[in-house]
Amino acid sequence: MPMHFSKRLETSKSARILVPFISVLLALLAGSILLLLYGKDPLVVFGEMLNSAFASTYGISETLVKAIPLMLAALAISLAFRMKLWNIGAEGQIYMGAFGASGVALFFGHLSSWILLPLMTAAGMLAGALWAFIPGILRARLQVNETFTSLLLNYVAILWVDYLCYGPWKDPKGSNFPLTPRFPDNATLPTMGDTRIHLGLLVAILLAVALWFLIRSTRWGFEIRVIGESWDAASYAGMNIGRNIVLVMMVSGALAALAGVSEVTGITHRLQHGLSPGYGYSAIIVAWLARLHPLAIIPVAVLFGGLLVGGYSVQTEGVPFSIALIIQGLILFFLLGGEIFVTHRLIWKRQKELRS
Amino acid sequence: MSSFMIVDFLAATVQAGTPLLLAASGEMMAERSGIMNLGVEGMMLVGAVSGYLVTVLSGNHWLGVVGALGAGALMALIHAFISITLRGNQVVSGLALTIFGSGLSSFLGKNFVGTPLHPRFEAIPIPGLAKIPVLGPILFKQDALIYLSFLLVVLLYLILFRTSWGLALRVTGEAPAAADASGINITRIRYLNTVLGGALAGLGGAYLSLVYAPSWIEGMTAGRGWIAVALVIFGMWSPIKVMAGAYLFGGVEALTFRLQTMGVTVSPFFLQMLPYVLTIVVLVLAVQRNRQEAGPPAALGIPYDREER
């Protein structure tokens, strides 16, 4: 073997910063090869993506609209991942959040918006927290891997919302579409100018700052960091690991649910089938690319929002939307692979030198 | 239910369980070597679309099978490179594989949704055996891939517990430092089994698109990849028990399908939830039991680094 990796004493700062950027570039490069094979000019396709997502006020506004749920869900995921709790159930928690908020809107729509919106938010977050409580308690009490349980619950949550949209909550006037009646206006979020950007953006940014403060400066943040590094050290320090698992999962679920709440209150104004095009999964990549740093999640989510908008727009060029998903997956591959340059040093060695 | 319906139901159980059996067997081999690959769902999807495309384009369904095996293996190779050579996080790498696989499969299959499939795998009754009452129609009036899956289970069992290679494989997942010190090539064993796992997941996906459906539908695996990973835990990393688990879930799927057509008053959405909820229940029970009996391979999911023994 002409080369091997040798452990660095101290992680490399420059590699920490460079790896995410290089990962995005390499992912685009690999995506280009795929597009070439597909018979499309990658420069044209990526140019069109960039153009549609960032070159016009409308494009930017749509990019931000997509970035809101990504931000919220990525914040949720980053909190859990920091404790090495693999909550990959954000998608389901988004649906449960949307379900909770919609229930309040459909049955208490007569309330004033000052009461109604907070009530919807609370109901949505509660639904998400309870949904995440299931994998949390199973992990804390029965040592069941939360990766599987949180993921499997995604399917259940989506089917539950489908059941409501096709069944009891279906809009009688909506011909045969799987959606609920439109919410009354008191149940919708204010938007910015004539764009679709809604109050959720501000909430997401404020939450990012709050989460950053929580991790860095509070007692609970210290517990989360220690538990994430070593369970043995945490119990030696007298921390209650089980309670923290359940708590962090519930907060994570509530934050992800907020993404669902903001979608129904800010964008769709009703509960409907296919509410989230996989925000909960893309958010995993956003969180990882941001190195789980709450503030870094804001720009990364905007980038990914642009990727989604670009992905929709290139469909007119005959490129399937799934190119956006492919690039997301590729980014994550390169990011994971690149991690070794942070912790290790690559050493090239010719066999000859060994013998001399 | 008449006895004919029961036999019919059990035969459908075997068919519905086969994609799970193939994918879970592959994951079991990877996990035995210490590599956890949560990308089974993505590998199945890419296997499904590749098998389908190759069959449609070449007109030969066996070539389709080869294509699915190869596509699954290539997908797993990415995971192997990241988690073995680059010692990356296996949980997240598996997730990346699932996201990438669902994107890639829908990208590749875009223009083929709804294309009819020819040729197909037809049931081949095995002379003599197929005539056995009850068992015959359940086990021996199936298609070639199902017979292959029977063979595979026996083969994997023999390899794992009766060969020196299987011993080396088990030790690699159980005590990699000891394996390394005794001269076993950990990297090679982990690569081989991860890639084998991917090939089998690809085949499992192709069973859906070539036999079970038979057609290409985006996201057609519908969480089966995740259920397959859970089945490995349920099956305590042993081929025979994994097979039992796969058929249990095959049975549930066949049952919900039958209940829906029989006009049961429960909403179909709730029936569709059944496999996922059941997987969670089974996982909870399996983990409690495994704590007393056989746990996962001790080094599962932990990259091996000689400098950190």
Place this chain on the structure above:
Amino acid sequence: MQANRKIDLHLLPGEIHALLGENGAGKTTLMNILAGMYRPDSGEILLRGQAVAFSSPQDALDQGIGMIYQHLMLVPGLTVAENVVLGSLRESWWLRRSRFHTAVQELIEKYGFHLNPEQKVANLSLGEQQRVEILRALYRHSDVLILDEPTAVLTPGEARELFAILRLMADEGRAVILITHKLNEVIEIADRVTVLRRGQVVDSRLMAGVDNKTLTRMMIGQETWEQEDHPARQAGSAVLKLDDFSVRGDRGEMAVKRINLEVKSGEMLAIAGVAGNGQNELLQALAGLRPIFEGQMLLSGQPAGGRSVRDLLQSGVRFIPEDRIHTGLVGSLGVSDNVILRDYFQDEYIQGMRMKWGRIRRQALELVEQFQIQCSDPDRPARLLSGGNLQRLMLARELQHHPRLLLAAYPTRGLDVGAVDNIHELLNLARREGTAILTVMEDLEEILQIADRVTVMYNGMLSPALPVTDVSLEQVGQWMAGIGLDRIA
């Protein structure tokens, strides 16, 4: 970092060659290169006059180099025979159990090892497991045997048996390398000694005429250290008292069996014994990290059994666990994070919702200075500190509040002589201030040097605790092997 620099080592068939050096002198790195685990940056290895390059352990094994590691490299779930043949079955596809069982049985009989090839390794004692490793090297026809600190896990009796085996190996024409830091072992068994210091060979000579003093001078570059005297200390009141105290282990087995014990203030009681006989479970239970199965724990006369980690902490029970980097400290967090690891919840570190990081950092700097911890920046990860500094950091954190009771698991394990002396000083200081110390140590000489009383733990049972001035090495050695303990318990 260079662990080894320009090492010349000549090994002859038929000799037992001791490689002597302090911890961190580079002995293990050198042997890992010989075993094919690491590759040298420069230089060559000559085997029977031929230059060889190993790119993997398999290469080294094929060339006849067999390594017996300090942390035994066996698979607990497999049988003795399976472990012996592991990795050398490449030529045969099917596992022919009966065939290799016979081969292993023959080897066992030839060397009189008293092992059953069908037995699971998990059920063997550490001494027996070591013999399985030697068997593995023999099965592979190794003519160079390397043993890394082989007596660390053995009772004195088992060590003597091991030396007899090594002599037999040498007499058959094999070359044996014994890596150790224990002088008396070198004198007892070696034909030739090579001394390593800071990665370099400082001397290599035949053992004839070499004595303890010479070896010490070679190893640490100075005359022997001062033997500590035992001033008659005023024994204080009982701080810790255990009555019929039992604790279960991880697998539900009884790890600590109805023991009785008392530690007074200002006194150090050392628990000797081979690792894995219940010492860790005992300390964990006393620190609140493991439930007590039965019996009573009295802290200064007050019942303290079943209280939480934090509760015990508040009443002055401090604990230094065996595993420094994952339990006692969090290697990836900063030094100042580690300074408050067990006290982060105290009001003095919190203002409103915020942690007072400025104050915590200042406190870390104070401790770093007071305890002479080499650390340039308290924000850098603790992992970067050396073993001695990690141990000092942990002691600094646990001792700064003048605890009533200090539980210390292997406080000097793996440290070099200078660091060991320093830790001893810190422990002595705490003892003078009235702290009761209950420590687990493996080195008998060290125990006799520093402790006030000693007791031996074997299979969950405790021997009577005797003043170190009243016990003989033979008596302690017998207790370590369990001889005479059943009668007492």
